[in-house]
Amino acid sequence: MEREKFIPPKIEQPKLSETQEHLENLFELKKQYQEQVKALLETQVIEILPDSSEKAGKGVLGMYDINNYECPIPSYDEILKRLEANAELLEQKREQGFTELLLVPIGTPLSFLIDRTRDLIVKKHKEGKLLGTDGEKPELDENEPVYVANEYQDADKNGDLVYYPKNFDQTNHGGKTKEEIIAETGGWQLELIEDLPDLPAKGKGKEKAGRKQFDAVQSPEQYLAKIQTDSQYANEQFTTPEAQLAYFIQYLVQHNQVIDDWAGNGKGCWNAGAYFKGSGFVPFASWNRYYKQFCLYGGYPDIPYGAYGVRPSVII
Numbered sequence: 001m002e003r004e005k006f007i008p009p010k011i012e013q014p015k016l017s018e019t020q021e022h023l024e025n026l027f028e029l030k031k032q033y034q035e036q037v038k039a040l041l042e043t044q045v046i047e048i049l050p051d052s053s054e055k056a057g058k059g060v061l062g063m064y065d066i067n068n069y070e071c072p073i074p075s076y077d078e079i080l081k082r083l084e085a086n087a088e089l090l091e092q093k094r095e096q097g098f099t100e101l102l103l104v105p106i107g108t109p110l111s112f113l114i115d116r117t118r119d120l121i122v123k124k125h126k127e128g129k130l131l132g133t134d135g136e137k138p139e140l141d142e143n144e145p146v147y148v149a150n151e152y153q154d155a156d157k158n159g160d161l162v163y164y165p166k167n168f169d170q171t172n173h174g175g176k177t178k179e180e181i182i183a184e185t186g187g188w189q190l191e192l193i194e195d196l197p198d199l200p201a202k203g204k205g206k207e208k209a210g211r212k213q214f215d216a217v218q219s220p221e222q223y224l225a226k227i228q229t230d231s232q233y234a235n236e237q238f239t240t241p242e243a244q245l246a247y248f249i250q251y252l253v254q255h256n257q258v259i260d261d262w263a264g265n266g267k268g269c270w271n272a273g274a275y276f277k278g279s280g281f282v283p284f285a286s287w288n289r290y291y292k293q294f295c296l297y298g299g300y301p302d303i304p305y306g307a308y309g310v311r312p313s314v315i316i
Helices: 018-026 029-042 050-056 076-085 087-095 110-126 178-185 220-229 241-255
Strands: 061-064 070-072 098-104 146-148 161-163 189-194 268-270 274-276 282-288 293-299 308-310 312-315
Touching: 018 029, 018 076, 018 087, 029 076, 029 098, 029 241, 050 070, 076 087, 087 098, 087 189, 087 312, 098 241, 098 312, 110 146, 110 241, 110 293, 161 178, 189 241, 241 282, 274 282
Parallel strands: 146 293, 268 308
Antiparallel strands: 061 070, 098 189, 161 274, 189 312, 268 282, 282 293
């Protein structure tokens, strides 16, 4: 059955404060929010939540977390208030290149996001709309369009995957479980990232407002040390696998292009905002033209790979 045509949600809000209005214009917030919701709805990452809708007396969009609890998507008004509370920081980070809104369903099962990503890749391929950022049409292994390493299997549910580690150490990582992240966030994270579907190669990172973009060819340990000690990267984290997939989905929906294509214009991405404590691996992801698939792997934190960089974000 053909899905109903998507109608952008009507944004209802009281009169904005001067700061809110400024931030709304600065980040083109209405446009970005509606595009994010559209991409998540079209790919069935979110849906109308029956229990929340009944309580609210209207349709409420959201997703289900790893415990199958409803997690409504943050409203536009909530997002404005969060931005206003961090206005000074966000103005600074925008000058440094953090312009792109990213709504991350951090609480949903990782396997669910992987399935939605796989479905979208296959759909775009069948429509003849699957492209690299260089405009070329990558081939696709239709039998296995997404490769997922064994480490990912239920790792977010059983606690093996920890988030925002302070160290890549199997016993002293200082990270949080997904259960803890859900308790803190309600299942959703609001992030700002740079407009970089192609991560910079070694020596190609640009400087903006006193901050040098991360480029490739460092190890996750080196990246983590840099973000923890260098003031130009204050208030930044690295992406999680959930943020990686959320960005992949929204960029492919909006531009018909895959991100992190290391054999094309870009590099693969260490998702150094997470850590597999069992294997001691750091997650990384890339589009692999040779294997003709999107790949989710893991690698040792002390070994640099020339084809991989990192994607920092500012969590609001």
